[in-house]
Amino acid sequence: MRRAIAVHQRGSWSGPAADTVVLDQAHRHRRRFTFDTVSGGRVLLDLARPVRLRDGDALACDDGALILVRAADEPVMDLSAPDPAALLRIAWHLGNRHLPVQILPDGLRIRADHVIAEMVRGLGGTVTERSAPFDPEPGAYAGGHHHHHHDEEEEHEPPRPPRVLAGDHDRGA
Known part of the structure; x- marks a missing residue:
């Protein structure tokens, strides 16, 4: 091999x-x-x-x-807005949810997600579903071409979200 x-x-x-x-x-x-x-x-x-x-x-x-x-092509949504302020508002909400986002010349691209699509429409944006390559921004702490990701194991699944223990919501975790 x-x-x-x-x-x-x-x-x-x-x-x-x-x-x-x-x-x-x-x-x-x-x-x-x-x-x-x-x-x-x-x-x-x-x-x-x-x-x-x-x-x-x-x-x-x-x-x-x-x-x-x-x-590879994968299910994505291209997001646009009627003006720059509306697109910035949508981008802020996506970032607040820590979603991977690809910046397009005239909008944003995210993985297909019906819940997020409704949120974007509620914020005045337009959602176009398609199958296309998805290449999100690496993030401010990714170190250039390297990806800051904790996948040192030989797994084929994306990492799982952290577990929330009973009582964590009371401590602001």
Whole structure:
């Protein structure tokens, strides 16, 4: 099995890719996991720390091959508003809920969520559901191209929210 051991950011590498991998947003934030390429090859992503893979990046394999990373289409909602103030208000509410958000030239993109769609409409925004790549902002503390994510384990599931213990609501937790 091939082993991908380094990441070359989009625009920083050249030449032909030996293969392509298409990953959704959740699987582009990993340190170690096994994936299948478009041609049916099997590859182990084996990095020292989690990296936020972007569409157009290349995975460098231990045999010298490069594998092109493509963002998979997934259910998303594109959000717009009648004016900049309304869009900022929507962005504030999304941030207050700690939702991953992709900034578009004329709006915002989030994962499809009917509850959030109703909130956005209630704030005067427009919601357009579609299937498209999702590439949210990494966040202020993500450290550039690296993703600040606690997924050091070899899991294929996104991290679970923290448990709330009985009585925590009384202490402001």
